[in-house]
Amino acid sequence: MLSYYISSCLTVITCLTLGVFVLYKNPRNATHRSLFFLNLSVTLWSAFLFLHYLSTTQEFALLTARLLHIGAVFIPSCYLYFITSLLGINSTKKKIITFSFILSIICLFLSFAPNFVQSVSPKLGFPYYANAGTLYIFWIITFFIISAYSFLLLLKKMSTADASKRNQIRYVIIASSIAFMGGATIYPLWYDIPIVPFGEHFIFLYPIILTAAVLKHKLLDIEIVVRETLIYSLLVGFITIIYLLTVLLTERLFKNIMGYQGLLATAASAIVIAILFTPAKNRIQSIVDKLYMGGARAQIQKEFEKFRVQLEQSDKMKAVATLAAGMAHEVRNPLTAIKTFTEYLPTKFNDATFRKKFVKIVGSEVERINAIVGQLLEFAKPKDLNLQKVNVHDLLNDTLLLLSENMVKDKIALNKDYGDFKAFIYADANKLRHVFFNIFKNAIEAMVNEKKLLTIRTTLGKDLIVEIKDTGYGMDKEQVKRAFDPFFSTKDNGTGLGLSISHSIIKDHHGKIEIKSTPNIGTTVKLFLGK
């Protein structure tokens, strides 16, 4: 008997908790709402079943056997409502849903009739078990038809649904099978068929699986709620056992010593429960965590990893698309020239001017394609960094030296405003030099106006910041936004790869690049380098 108290009590707890949780998560969603109503019906049914098992008088047993139908009659119609909402066909099945609710209401009225639940009598160890009246068969048929119809809808959808929906439906089928099979074992005994209602012990699992199916995409939430539900369900079971054991023991003890003392027995059990409650809760919590959350955490980790890989893949695809579009333009221009000049070569071979142009243009265009390919390879190269302790000030000076000739030729003034600190960081010296070179070159080439001043400032904060400021033609907001796109360039002969490469190098160093620019005033590039 004890196992029946516990299982009906567990069903009440899991159904009510998860029903309220699902409704709280999204009260406007029809699936969530219908699952709440379904759980509410099962809760009511199970609560009266619990009281029915606890009955000590025949009248109370009969009353609870009738009252449990307040919830039970709505289970099939709420189930149909839930299934149609889940499958997104609740609006097309409106008539049949309404009809099923009407049948439920009819059954509700019938349930108070004396020949619905006729009487109660002792059966298979139960002190009181209900006997079905003549009207009861109407309810059984209604229950069977509506549930079977809902089940068929599920199976039908299973063949056409996509993989993720199919998985969800599979969960619902498992949960429904547990619930209906469990429920079905309760009724044979109503007709004196000697089958023990053992299936009832598993019904509490159905709301857990169903909620998991509905909220599958919110894995973390559901894992937490399922864990809490499990802990408290086990705790209630534990307390009930303690209570019953203590009552039983103290009853015998006190009965022998000082006759029967009901109050003392209850007080003793209350003391035992109070003492054991917290350690028991902690113990159960740690067992559930170990058994359950270990797997859940691993699964969360796995799903997160899968999501991260997908995200990276889609980012990569976007980058490849930008790259391909840019490359089409960059390569098609030199190809146009090479193609046209070769096409005219046989007819114009004797034209000296043509030959001169041919050599100049075809030669330089082939060189250009070669440069694009070279830069692309650099862009796509594996990002193995050769990290070592480097002095950023030294790297800046080395790079400036490489460009000093261009700066003198273009009459560019240089203002080195290095901070008074040792600028050591861990970085790949060659790659960082490459970044500085690209930015300096852009700055130098942008300064076509009269004022030509290149300022390099370094400051030390959370990061080491290198600020490179020019007084060139600058960029508008739209151009700044696209500055890191491969093949985007504001220069007549730029490949548009320099800043893209620099950006990816700095990213590999876990740093950041920021660009601020005003047309005709100049551009400032800020590099944030981790120390």
Add this chain to the structure above:
Amino acid sequence: MKKPKILICDDEEGVQESLALILEMDYESIAVNDGREALDKLKQDNEIKIVLLDIKMPKSNGLEVLKEIKNLRSDIAVIMITGYQTTEMATEAIKLGALDYIIKPINSAAILSSVNKALRQTII
């Protein structure tokens, strides 16, 4: 007979030279590097009836330039040339009044046929 004048607007020297080479037999071509220069040239020279216009130039957007050319002189036939092949851009160009849309790397026969068509249209 005087050769008809064609304006080539492209920032690439290689493309400018290639187009000039294709057209030199029957046309006189003038090359400019960006939209601004193209508009200046069209204002100065009324004899230019056809423009070959690159869509992607560093300092100007070909479609914007097309709009301005059409505002300036609606009788000018504009043929767009581009390295990108997107239907949206082609549709947009035709909507804005471009006569044709040619994809790089260009084909000399396609250029000549398009320019001859443009010339017939400007004469009519």
